[in-house]
Amino acid sequence: MDVSQVIKTRRSVRIYKPDFVPEQNLKKILDAARLAPSAHNEQEWKFVVVKDAKTRKKLAEAAHNQDHVAEAPIVIIAVALNPEPKLSSGVPAYAVDLAIALDHMTLQAVEEGLGTCWIGAFSQEEVKKVLEIPERYKVVALLPLGFPMDKPGPKTRKSLKEIVCYEKFSN
Amino acid sequence: MDVSQVIKTRRSVRIYKPDFVPEQNLKKILDAARLAPSAHNEQEWKFVVVKDAKTRKKLAEAAHNQDHVAEAPIVIIAVALNPEPKLSSGVPAYAVDLAIALDHMTLQAVEEGLGTCWIGAFSQEEVKKVLEIPERYKVVALLPLGFPMDKPGPKTRKSLKEIVCYEKFSN
Numbered sequence: 001m002d003v004s005q006v007i008k009t010r011r012s013v014r015i016y017k018p019d020f021v022p023e024q025n026l027k028k029i030l031d032a033a034r035l036a037p038s039a040h041n042e043q044e045w046k047f048v049v050v051k052d053a054k055t056r057k058k059l060a061e062a063a064h065n066q067d068h069v070a071e072a073p074i075v076i077i078a079v080a081l082n083p084e085p086k087l088s089s090g091v092p093a094y095a096v097d098l099a100i101a102l103d104h105m106t107l108q109a110v111e112e113g114l115g116t117c118w119i120g121a122f123s124q125e126e127v128k129k130v131l132e133i134p135e136r137y138k139v140v141a142l143l144p145l146g147f148p149m150d151k152p153g154p155k156t157r158k159s160l161k162e163i164v165c166y167e168k169f170s171n
Numbered sequence: 172m173d174v175s176q177v178i179k180t181r182r183s184v185r186i187y188k189p190d191f192v193p194e195q196n197l198k199k200i201l202d203a204a205r206l207a208p209s210a211h212n213e214q215e216w217k218f219v220v221v222k223d224a225k226t227r228k229k230l231a232e233a234a235h236n237q238d239h240v241a242e243a244p245i246v247i248i249a250v251a252l253n254p255e256p257k258l259s260s261g262v263p264a265y266a267v268d269l270a271i272a273l274d275h276m277t278l279q280a281v282e283e284g285l286g287t288c289w290i291g292a293f294s295q296e297e298v299k300k301v302l303e304i305p306e307r308y309k310v311v312a313l314l315p316l317g318f319p320m321d322k323p324g325p326k327t328r329k330s331l332k333e334i335v336c337y338e339k340f341s342n
Contacts, residue, residue, distance in 0.1 A: 034331055039291055043329050045334060046342075064259070087291040089298075089310060099271055111173060121259045123260070124261050140262055157214065163201075163214065164218050165218075169217065
């Protein structure tokens with residue numbers, strides 16, 4: 001499937017089949033994260049793959065009881081190992097770097113026939129406790145992964161005209 | 172080209188041909204950003220497309236004299252319109268949202284035979300001045316876009332073993 005097709009197809013999947021995810025598909029998805037660019041190519045990241053049902057349940061609770069986090073057969077937790085430095089622009093590099101790696105995974109998952117959902121709402125402290133992540137690191141997102149059961153409706157998006165301007169900023 | 176091939180092929184291009192980028196290719200790239208997911212689907216973003224040579228030169232200066240910013244025939248500037256709120260995890264949503272949209276563009280560009288380079292090092296204040304972007308917004312990155320002249324060498328990346336762990340965090 002080409003990139004534009006994958007981008008059009010990718011949706012936030014919130015109902016998963018309980019089916020096992022084959023290792024070769026999981027590996028391709030993790031490899032997509034591995035190949036992501038990062039500021040100064042520092043790759044200061046770690047991806048925790050959780051399959052254990054009890055741990056997934058605890059993660060769902062830490063994500064304000066979003067049940068689909070527990071229902072997906074796999075949850076990938078993206079951890080920034082160096083969350084302090086900001087780029088000279090003032091933008092936190094860790095958030096950009098990890099978002100790129102996560103985005104690669106969401107798109108690769110579509111190619112593998114799998115679904116994901118960006119989980120940005122969770123208790124940083126609780127997720128760290130569940131996974132024994134040191135305090136100095138930062139969890140950027142949780143990514144449930146599995147074969148999609150639901151078929152979410154069409155994407156609602158602004159038009160290009162609303163979001164693009166030329167030569168100078170304009171509203 | 173399928174997603175895994177595009178992810179493997181994407182490189183940071185720093186030498187561009189001066190050739191004009193056809194409108195249909197540019198439109199597909201902007202559309203890839205448009206379709207990106209964002210927290211609560213808020214799409215609080217704007218993409219400024221700069222073709223004017225004088226403006227590109229000013230942007231290159233604002234990016235600590237990174238000449239390739241001026242040499243690419245197009246520079247896309249990604250602007251977050253709502254940079255304040257943080258997710259309940261403490262992660263700034265704007266940086267994640269804009270990084271996803273930018274990542275979509277870098278991958279779509281590969282499919283169009285074009286190259287890009289993430290520019291995260293720049294003066295926030297100077298870029299805003301050049302493009303007349305209101306102070307309250309935040310520029311997340313500049314993305315030069317054009318046909319690549321150089322062929323960067325292979326990617327250096329950590330192994331999967333170094334970046335993936337299972338069930339609990341471990342170094």
